[in-house]
Amino acid sequence: MYQLIVNESSGNGRGRKVWRQIQQILEQQAIPYQMESTQYRGHATALAQSISTRPDIKAVVAIGGDGTVHEVGNGLVGTGKPLGYIQAGSGNDFAKAQQIPTDPFEAFNRVLRHQVRRIDTAKLHERFLIGFSGIGFDGMVAETVNRSSLKRWFGKLAYLYAAFYTWTRYRPVQATLTIDGTTRSYSDLWMVAITNIPNYGGGMLICPEADDEDGSLDICCVSQMSHSSFLKILPSVFKGNHVQHPAVTLTRGHTITITSDLPLTVHADGEVIGQTPLSIQVQPRSLAIL
Ligand SMILES: Nc1ncnc2c1ncn2[C@@H]1O[C@H](COP(=O)(O)OP(=O)(O)OP(=O)(O)O)[C@@H](O)[C@H]1O
Numbered sequence: 001m002y003q004l005i006v007n008e009s010s011g012n013g014r015g016r017k018v019w020r021q022i023q024q025i026l027e028q029q030a031i032p033y034q035m036e037s038t039q040y041r042g043h044a045t046a047l048a049q050s051i052s053t054r055p056d057i058k059a060v061v062a063i064g065g066d067g068t069v070h071e072v073g074n075g076l077v078g079t080g081k082p083l084g085y086i087q088a089g090s091g092n093d094f095a096k097a098q099q100i101p102t103d104p105f106e107a108f109n110r111v112l113r114h115q116v117r118r119i120d121t122a123k124l125h126e127r128f129l130i131g132f133s134g135i136g137f138d139g140m141v142a143e144t145v146n147r148s149s150l151k152r153w154f155g156k157l158a159y160l161y162a163a164f165y166t167w168t169r170y171r172p173v174q175a176t177l178t179i180d181g182t183t184r185s186y187s188d189l190w191m192v193a194i195t196n197i198p199n200y201g202g203g204m205l206i207c208p209e210a211d212d213e214d215g216s217l218d219i220c221c222v223s224q225m226s227h228s229s230f231l232k233i234l235p236s237v238f239k240g241n242h243v244q245h246p247a248v249t250l251t252r253g254h255t256i257t258i259t260s261d262l263p264l265t266v267h268a269d270g271e272v273i274g275q276t277p278l279s280i281q282v283q284p285r286s287l288a289i290l
Contacts, residue, residue, distance in 0.1 A: 138201075172223070
């Protein structure tokens with residue numbers, strides 16, 4: 001039996017449409033399933049946790065955006081129960097990275113093929129990041145997008161709009177990063193992205209070499225850059241060309257701590273989850289996905 005967890009409001013109502021399409025296939029092919037629609041923030045994690053030990057559930061299939069993947073994934077990390085995913089959000093970065101077809105029928109066929117792969121996640125603030133996280137400028141962009149109705153009007157362009165809005169307000173801070181025991185201080189830190197997958201923010205290649213099976217996290221740190229330079233390199237992130245800029249540092253690590261003189265907003269998979277100080281530990285191959 002398949003357990004479906006659907007965020008019907010994701011992607012401005014796309015979640016509901018996609019669910020209706022999938023429901024038809026389930027009924028036509030007489031595939032046993034049960035479906036729960038999420039009612040509030042965090043509900044998908046509670047639902048996934050509650051069925052994660054049930055042997056009759058073959059896989060948990062999330063329908064929604066990256067926030068839904070984050071929540072369902074958080075309920076499944078460490079359980080071995082596979083996560084299937086059908087995208088219905090606005091950013092859909094997890095789907096892009098996993099090459100999950102945009103067509104719901106094709107995505108569901110992939111679920112039915114049941115080819116399980118184990119990917120890395122990372123623990124932070126009593127949660128797990130499934131694909132990507134961001135601290136500082138990034139966190140503020142996620143906060144702006146989530147607080148407003150930007151996604152409703154602009155879809156994935158909401159991230160670009162929010163990035164520009166944040167750029168006009170953000171002031172770099174003093175921060176210290178410790179990666180696997182090596183500490184470095186920054187006098188003006190813009191942002192740190194810590195990822196398992198190359199893309200985020202609707203397709204920006206922030207850590208182009210990130211690999212979700214290598215047992216480590218990719219870290220992109222931007223510091224000591226003027227406001228005008230930061231704005232100039234933003235478009236180059238879509239092709240991953242920002243990595244050539246001297247103010248951009250790419251590293252890999254397993255355990256990362258970040259402290260800062262002013263609290264920085266932290267997001268995981270686009271969901272704002274807290275502020276610095278922050279500690280992140282990779283959890284190698286801890287989530288089964290289809
Ligand atoms: N019934 C609900 N009412 C309000 N919010 C909900 C409900 N169900 C889930 N949520 C919340 O909606 C948020 C956004 O969900 P999700 O990321 O899946 O969609 P999206 O924002 O449209 O897509 P993307 O993240 O790809 O841009 C999540 O924080 C989730 O907790």
